Amino acid sequence: MKHLxxxxxxxxxxxxxxxAQDVDFAKLLAQVDKATDFDDVDCSAVVQLKKTDPENGNSxxxxxxxxxxxxxxxxxxxxxxxxxxxxxxxxxxxxxxxxDPTSRKFSFTSMKDSFSxxxxxNSDMEKSTLAEDYQVTGSTSxxxxxxxxxxxxxxxxxxGVTYAKQKLWVNKANNTALKAEExxxxxxxxxxxxxxxxxxxGTKLIATRKIYVDALVTGKxxxxxxxxASVKTLSDEIFTKAFLEKATN
Amino acid sequence: MNLIALAFRNLVRQKRRTSLxxxxxxxxxxxxxxxxxxxxxxxxxxxENMSRVHGGHVFIKAEVWNANGKIVSAxxxxxxxxxxxxxxxxxxxxxxxxxxxxxxxxxxSKSSQTRLIGLEWEREADVRDGLTATAGTLPSSxxxxxxxxxxxxxxxxxxxxxxxxxxxxxxxxGQQSVLDVTVAAVAQSAANGLFGSDSYLSxxxxxxxLGLEEGQFQALNLTLNDLNQQTQVAASLEQTLAAVATxxxxxxxxxxxxxxxxxxxxxxxxxxxxxxxMFTSLxxxxxxxxxxxFFVLMAVIVLGISNTFRMILRERTVEIGTLRAIGLRKKxxxxxxxxxxxxxxxxxxxxxxxxAVLVGALLSLGTFDLGNALGIFLSQGKLRFVPDLSQVLxxxxxxxxxxxxxxxxxxRTAANLLPADALRSRS
Numbered sequence: 052m053k054h055l056x057x058x059x060x061x062x063x064x065x066x067x068x069x070x071a072q073d074v075d076f077a078k079l080l081a082q083v084d085k086a087t088d089f090d091d092v093d094c095s096a097v098v099q100l101k102k103t104d105p106e107n108g109n110s111x112x113x114x115x116x117x118x119x120x121x122x123x124x125x126x127x128x129x130x131x132x133x134x135x136x137x138x139x140x141x142x143x144x145x146x147x148x149x150x151d152p153t154s155r156k157f158s159f160t161s162m163k164d165s166f167s168x169x170x171x172x173n174s175d176m177e178k179s180t181l182a183e184d185y186q187v188t189g190s191t192s193x194x195x196x197x198x199x200x201x202x203x204x205x206x207x208x209x210x211g212v213t214y215a216k217q218k219l220w221v222n223k224a225n226n227t228a229l230k231a232e233e234x235x236x237x238x239x240x241x242x243x244x245x246x247x248x249x250x251x252x253g254t255k256l257i258a259t260r261k262i263y264v265d266a267l268v269t270g271k272x273x274x275x276x277x278x279x280a281s282v283k284t285l286s287d288e289i290f291t292k293a294f295l296e297k298a299t300n
Numbered sequence: 301m302n303l304i305a306l307a308f309r310n311l312v313r314q315k316r317r318t319s320l321x322x323x324x325x326x327x328x329x330x331x332x333x334x335x336x337x338x339x340x341x342x343x344x345x346x347x348e349n350m351s352r353v354h355g356g357h358v359f360i361k362a363e364v365w366n367a368n369g370k371i372v373s374a375x376x377x378x379x380x381x382x383x384x385x386x387x388x389x390x391x392x393x394x395x396x397x398x399x400x401x402x403x404x405x406x407x408x409s410k411s412s413q414t415r416l417i418g419l420e421w422e423r424e425a426d427v428r429d430g431l432t433a434t435a436g437t438l439p440s441s442x443x444x445x446x447x448x449x450x451x452x453x454x455x456x457x458x459x460x461x462x463x464x465x466x467x468x469x470x471x472x473x474g475q476q477s478v479l480d481v482t483v484a485a486v487a488q489s490a491a492n493g494l495f496g497s498d499s500y501l502s503x504x505x506x507x508x509x510l511g512l513e514e515g516q517f518q519a520l521n522l523t524l525n526d527l528n529q530q531t532q533v534a535a536s537l538e539q540t541l542a543a544v545a546t547x548x549x550x551x552x553x554x555x556x557x558x559x560x561x562x563x564x565x566x567x568x569x570x571x572x573x574x575x576x577x578m579f580t581s582l583x584x585x586x587x588x589x590x591x592x593x594f595f596v597l598m599a600v601i602v603l604g605i606s607n608t609f610r611m612i613l614r615e616r617t618v619e620i621g622t623l624r625a626i627g628l629r630k631k632x633x634x635x636x637x638x639x640x641x642x643x644x645x646x647x648x649x650x651x652x653x654x655x656a657v658l659v660g661a662l663l664s665l666g667t668f669d670l671g672n673a674l675g676i677f678l679s680q681g682k683l684r685f686v687p688d689l690s691q692v693l694x695x696x697x698x699x700x701x702x703x704x705x706x707x708x709x710x711x712r713t714a715a716n717l718l719p720a721d722a723l724r725s726r727s
Contacts, residue, residue, distance in 0.1 A: 105409055145369070163474035210473035210511070211368035235477040241468070267468055267478065269409045 076187035076203060082226040083219075086256050087249075088178040089282065094118040094252065096280040097130075102169050105270040112167060117289045120178040124290045127176060128298055129167070137299035140166075140173065141292060147173055148292065152299040157292060163213045170242060170263035170273035172213055179228070181205070181219070184212045192223075195230060199223045214241065225249075227256055232266075240266040253282035303632055307639035310612075317608065318644060324604050325648025325699065326655055328597035332695045333656035333687055335590045338663070341684030342677040343583060347527060349676050350575055352430040352489070353498065355396050355419065356521030357530045357572045360384075360537065362565035363548070372472040373518045376565065384540040385522065391533055393525045396424055399506035399518040405449075406466040407457040414453050416467075416499050418506020418517070421448075426523070427500070430680075435486035436461030442502045446484040450498040454486040461485050471511040479509060530571040541567045550574075598699055602706040605641060609710035612637075620714050621722025630715040637711030638704060645703040649696050660685030 100112040113130040127140040137152030148157045162174040189204030205217040214233035222229050231244040245262040257280050265271035288294050311318045351357055362375040375381070385392060399418035404411050419427065421442035428438055434451045442448065447467075449459065459465060460483065467479045481501070489498040503517060510518075524533060534550060541547050546566040613620075620633055667681045668674075675681075 106411060161474055163470065163476075207475075209368060210471070210475055211370070213474065213476050215475055215477070233476075236475070237477070239478045241476050241478065267406050267466055268411050 074190070074201070076190055076201075077182065079201065079221065079226065080185065080187060080203070080205075081182040083221055083228055084179045084182050086226045087258065089118055089120045089253075089255055090178075091121065092253055092255075092282040093285040094120070094255075094257070094280065094282055095285060096257065096277045098127075099276040099278070100167060100169055100171070101274040101276070103270065103272045103274075104268075106268070114167075116176060117285050118177065119285065119290060122290075123177070125177055126289050126294060128295065135167075137295075138167075139295035139298065140176070141290070141295060142173075142177065143290065150292070150295040155296065155299075157295075170265050170271065171261070171275060174213060175244075175261070175263075181217075181228075184208060185217060193220075195220045198229060200229060225256065227258070242266055250280065252280040255282070303635045304639055307636045307643065310616075310636070310640055311643055318647075321604060321608055321644050322647040322651060325601055325645055325703065326651035328601050329649050329652030329696065329699055330655040330659070331597060332590070332594050333653060333692050334659055334685075335586075335593060336691050336695070337656060337660050337685040337687035338683065339583070339586050339590065340686035340688050341660075341664075341679075344684055344686050345677045345679040346576065346579060347572070348679055349430070349489075351523070351527070351572055352426055354521065354572060354575060355398055355417070355424065355427065355519075356523045357527055358522040358524065358533050358537065359570045360520040360522070360541075360567060361518060361570070362567050364565050365561060366473065368473055370473065374472065374512055374516050374565075375518055375520060376513070376516050378565075380541065380544045381520065381567075383544075384537050385520070387540050388522070388533055388536060391524055391526070391529050392522050394523045396420065396521045396523070397503055397517040397519070398521055399503060399510060399512065401467075401469050401501070401506050401509050404468040405453065405457060406468060407459050407463065410457050411468075412453050412456050414449075414499050416447065416501050416506065418501055418503045418509075420503050421500065431487040431489050431498070433485050433487050436483075437485060438487060439484045442484060442500065444502060444505050444508075445479070445481050446501065446505075447481045448485045448487055448500045449483055451486050451488040453499055454483070459483050459486070467509075469509055471509070473511060475511075477509070527572070530573060534569045534571045537569045538567075541569075594695060598702050601699060602702050605644070605703050605706040606709065609637065609641065609707045612640075613710045613714050616714070617717065617722050617725045620717050621719045621725070624717065624719035624722065633715040633717075634711050637714055638707060641704055641707030641711070642700075645700050649700065653692075653696075656687070657685075660687070 095115070095117045098114040098116050100114065102110045102112070104110075110132070112132060112135065115128045115130055117126045119125065123142070123144065125140070125142045129135050129138040137150075139150035139152075141148045141150065141157075142162070147160050147162050149160050150157050160173070162172070162177075164173055165171070166173050166176060184207055185205035186208050187203050188206045191202045193200055193202050200223060201221045203219045203221060205219055207215050215236040216234040216238060218232040218234075219228055220230040221227070227249055228246055230246065232240055233242045233244065234240050243264040243266055245264070246258040246260070247262070248258070248260045249256045250259045257277060259277045259280075261275040261277075263273045263275070360375070360381070361373060363371050364374050366372045385395060397420060401416045401418060403414055403416050405414050421428070422440070431438060431448070435454065438448065439446070447465070454460075457465070463483050465481050465483060467481050469477060469479070471477060487498075506512075507514075507516060512518075522533065524530060538547055538549055542549075545564060546562045548566055548568040550569060550571075623633065624630075663683050664685050666683070668678055668683060677683075
């Protein structure tokens with residue numbers, strides 16, 4: 052009877068135990084990307100950036116962001132503060148330009164550069180490409196607060212990404228990233244990113260709050276709040292240099 | 301009648317007036333010569349310091365497309381490069397390999413954006429000579445994990461030699477990374493962090509941080525025997541390299557992304573004068589100011605001489621009448637007046653030159669604090685006096701000529717006096 056109970060238990064538990072190994076994590080990573088991309092529609096929103104810097108002081112900035120993920124392009128226009136109003140970002144293909152309304156000039160910049168001097172990177176403003184850039188080297192199942200999550204160890208498959216290693220907490224319920232610890236090639240933690248809330252826009256999800264914490268400078272962090280998200284079709288003109296030039300005239 | 305002796309006697313007769321007039325000319329000329337000399341010294345100091353900051357006079361760099369399809373700065377030693385440098389022969393005094401890493405230095409809750417120059421510390425005596433250790437002693441060699449920080453950065457972060465710092469940097473691929481380093485020494489240079497180019501680490505460390513391959517670096521800096529040969533050497537290098545590789549010529553405008561792909565390295569050559577262009581407007585302003593000062597001083601000198609000789613004319617009217625009555629011609633009177641003016645001017649110019657040299661030499665003796673932006677114009681903390689002799693000579697000739705012109709009118713009036721009228725003026 053004892054053996055029969057053990058056999059029964061094993062029969063019931065074994066499939067659950069092997070479940071973790073059966074998960075296709077590469078596919079999961081693609082699903083994480085897919086959950087928040089807007090491949091079939093345009094997306095626009097207002098982004099509020101709250102920078103906390105114990106050394107250089109705190110500041111608040113507001114931006115309007117326009118994304119067209121189908122063409123890997125985005126336009127960002129700074130709305131406040133007044134001194135930086137009109138500063139623009141335009142990504143077309145692999146190239147990212149910043150626009151300075153004072154000199155009325157565009158400069159070529161990198162997606163890996165800091166976004167407006169914050170802890171966010173320019174690359175954080177476009178769609179997620181985790182599946183393309185990383186491979187899963189380890190995984191465990193766990194919880195993050197009240198959420199059941201997959202904790203994935205990621206390593207970059209090319210040197211073109213900002214962070215060589217990541218530890219990613221993925222919500223099992225909807226395949227959204229809740230937290231990421233981003234590290235150097237030697238494994239030193241450089242930044243912790245938190246995505247505590249998402250909202251549904253059309254059929255897609257968008258992180259409405261993102262917190263980037265500098266792991267090297269104590270107390271330095273950036274909080275991003277996304278509001279007024281919309282999936283209305285945007286004019287092609289928005290994704291041109293002329294739009295940024297006209298926006299300040 | 302010995303007219304020159306007569307003129308000399310007249311000058312000696314009024315020693316005080318002659319001395320004052322000559323002193324006025326001397327002061328004016330000394331001011332101009334000093335301005336020219338000190339501006340020249342500042343320009344020389346600037347070139348010397350900028351050469352030290354940038355590690356040479358002519359700079360060869362190369363860009364290559366990396367595996368991620370990005371253009372990165374990396375120079376691989378090659379036969380073509382060696383041959384190009386060799387063709388310059390004796391024009392090149394020495395060459396140095398360098399790489400540059402843009403970093404954020406983090407110490408506790410403080411951070412500082414700092415450019416670290418990767419160099420062969422042991423080979424770059426010029427760099428070491430241009431530094432003054434303000435904390436610790438300058439190391440004889442710079443190993444992996446060691447940095448020499450400029451004093452302004454060290455002060456901002458509050459670090460001392462022996463402290464550990466965290467360096468946050470970006471590899472050539474754009475990947476974020478960090479490295480723990482130790483401060484080997486804190487030093488001050490004439491640049492005083494002005495160009496963010498006086499904090500150093502080893503070339504090997506910089507290469508590792510940037511992700512360069514073994515033996516690669518970012519720039520080959522050539523120091524020339526004659527600084528004035530930079531344009532010629534750069535043009536020759538461009539020509540030699542262009543025959544065997546892709547070269548981005550100095551006259552080419554900077555493209556705004558969207559580069560056409562090329563294979564292998566694309567060389568570029570720049571010169572020290574390219575970096576000095578930012579100071580061109582400063583020196584133009586100083587030169588314009590010098591010109592204004594020169595003309596003001598010249599006007600004062602001309603006015604002084606003109607008035608003095610009018611006074612002399614009034615005082616000597618009877619004497620002129622007597623001289624004319626005993627047979628001295630008009631021309632003789634003119635010569636006496638102009639000889640007096642010439643003697644005063646010559647005396648003033650010689651005195652002014654001596655005064656300028658003396659003050660210039662005294663200023664050169666003093667050592668000034670490097671801890672300000674003006675330090676870039678000093679040579680080893682000293683203000684040099686390097687007058688452009690042609691400019692000084694032109695100024696002297698102009699002052700001399702203007703002085704003679706100023707004396708001409710009273711001299712001519714004196715010469716045209718009728719002896720009878722002149723003698724009657726006694727009453």
